[in-house]
Amino acid sequence: MEKLRSNEVFKPGAFPEYTYISRVSSELNFTYEFRLKQALNTSGYLTSIIGPSKTGKTVLCEKVIGIDNIVSLTGSDFKNSNNFWEVIAKKVGLSLEGEYIKTQSLTEQTTVDNVKTKNVSTREKYISNKDTIIEYFKNESLVLVLDDFHYAPEELQFDIAYQLKDAIRKEFKAIVISLPHRADDAIRKNADLSGRLNLINIEPxxxxxxxxxxxxxxxxxxxxxxxxxxxxxxxxxxxxxxxxxxxxxxxxxxxxxxxxxxxxxxxxxxxxxxxxxxxxINLPYKEVVNKLKEGPSTRGQKRKTYELIDGKCLDVYSILLKAIAINPPMISISLDEVKNRVDKLIKDNGDKLDRNKLKSSLQKLQDIIITSESIYQVFEWKDNQIYILDPLFLFYLRWGVS
Ligand SMILES: Nc1ncnc2c1ncn2[C@@H]1O[C@H](COP(=O)(O)OP(=O)(O)OP(=O)(O)O)[C@@H](O)[C@H]1O
Ligand SMILES: [Mg+2]
Structure with a gap:
């Protein structure tokens, strides 16, 4: 057997053929692969997969369906067209408008026993419609995977859901993927689809x-x-x-x-x-960290600094980021834990940071985050708790040089 190379074995951005791990969902004690297979075999049902980003939603579909049998679309593919079937036809390369020869048998009766049949060909234009596409998907064993459903224009989401519902009754296979906490009410809260959904929640x-x-x-x-x-x-x-x-x-x-x-x-x-x-090195958080360290504008005033055990003098925002970064890495950190960590960082005989100061500073960071672009949505400060939304950010904070 030929020796494998490390970049064939470890695949951070693609389908990991040699390191694919099958997981059991704690909800049901079956593997995700089993559940997805089962879901796709239930005709009349739409499959909805929800899971945090980069948890293996796409890879799961590829494993179960096979890369060649997936027709992959994302919500944003519907930004320039309001015709669901038109978008799909384009994707699979079915011509939208075509001609076909329609042969009709016309039966003419001239006399009582003389029945003449003649074939009449007419050319008709047709718009490759829903049924043609559904047939095509069935014949080729294709499955539609609609990723990032929340990016589809809101006014279209219900129509997409409706089209899917109808198609699925005709044995069309489709999966809708969304992130948790993102609007996919058109799927999961759609009364029309209730009782016709296979729900798969991917856990961390x-x-x-x-x-x-x-x-x-x-x-x-x-x-x-x-x-x-x-x-x-x-x-x-x-x-x-x-x-x-x-x-x-x-x-x-x-x-x-x-x-x-x-x-x-x-x-x-x-x-x-x-x-x-x-x-x-390749993680894009340098600007994010800088912006958060800067904190809200001080209008030119110098911010108070605190002396740390390592001899450095930092302000409250830099100290908070340091507190999030230190051991052990945690995906959610309570205010008590933040206070603990900050106390450990600051020199014993120096000025301390009290809980209220930490709380109000975290709130200010939260304000900066929610008013910034999506790359800045790295954590959330809510109910006296820091929730890390982006694990890669925390990793960068721990190991990146900045
Ligand atoms: N079952 C698995 N076994 C091993 N590695 C996996 C598995 N699932 C995912 N990975 C790794 O994680 C990477 C990201 O997975 P994937 O692209 O499927 O996530 P996703 O949930 O679809 O992300 P996004 O939210 O960006 O669409 C894969 O390229 C692979 O390196
Ligand atoms: Mg994906």
Missing amino acids: WKEEELKEIAITGFGKLGVKVLDDFALKIAVESLTSPQLMQSICLNLSLILSIDESGASNIELNEVKLHESYRFTT
Whole structure:
């Protein structure tokens, strides 16, 4: 057998053929693959998949349906057309308007026993309609995967849902994918579709599941990974299988696994940390971190700074970001925990930051975040709790140089 290369094994941006991990959904104790297969086999039902970004929604569809059988559209494909079927026809390359020969048998009766049949051909224009497309999908075993449904224009969402409902009764197979907390009421709260929906909620990845990516992948490369070592990477990956794949790939590169051969490889923490830092290089959060550190405008006034145990003097916003970044990495942090972390960072005999100051500063960061573009939506401050919305941001905060 030919030796696999690390970039064939670890695939942070594509279908991971060699490191695909099958997960069991805690709701139902079946694998996601089983549930999706089941869902697609129920005619008359529309499948709705909801899950946080980068949790493997697309990869799941590819695994179950096969890349060649997926017709993939996104909500934003409907921005320039209000005709659902027209958009699909274009995508699969069916001509929208065509001609076909229609042969009609006309029966003429001239006398009582003399029946003459003649064939009359007429040319007719047709618009490739719904039925043609549905037939085509059935014949070619295609499944429509409509990603980012929330990006479809709101006034179209109900019409899309209606078209899908109707098509699905005719054995058309379709999956609608959305992010949690994004408007997909046209699907999940649509009375028309109630009782006709297969709901699949993708849960965040657990450390045990993330570990499998490293263990399986390095195993394929002939390198044995200890459980503890895999766990370290899993903790750092913060629920993201993509981050796990990236870190493993970069670790393989840094160790030159492909060149030096598996037997000479020694996995160690120094190299691991190096690969964490390397992984942050392509993450686009430099501006985000700078903007948050700057905080709200001070109109030229200098902000109060606090002396930290490492000797640095930082203002409240930089200290808050540092507090979010330190060990252990957490995806949600309570105000008490924030206060704890900040106290640990600030020098004992120096000025302290009290809870109210921390709360109001976090609120100001929240105000900056919600009034900024989507790349800035990295955490949410709500009910005295920080919720990290973007695991890659926290990873950058921990390991990026800024
Ligand atoms: N089951 C899996 N096993 C191993 N790795 C996975 C799995 N699912 C996802 N990944 C990794 O995560 C990456 C992102 O997955 P995918 O693109 O499917 O996420 P998504 O939920 O569709 O993201 P988006 O919200 O951006 O559409 C994959 O390219 C792969 O590296
Ligand atoms: Mg996707």
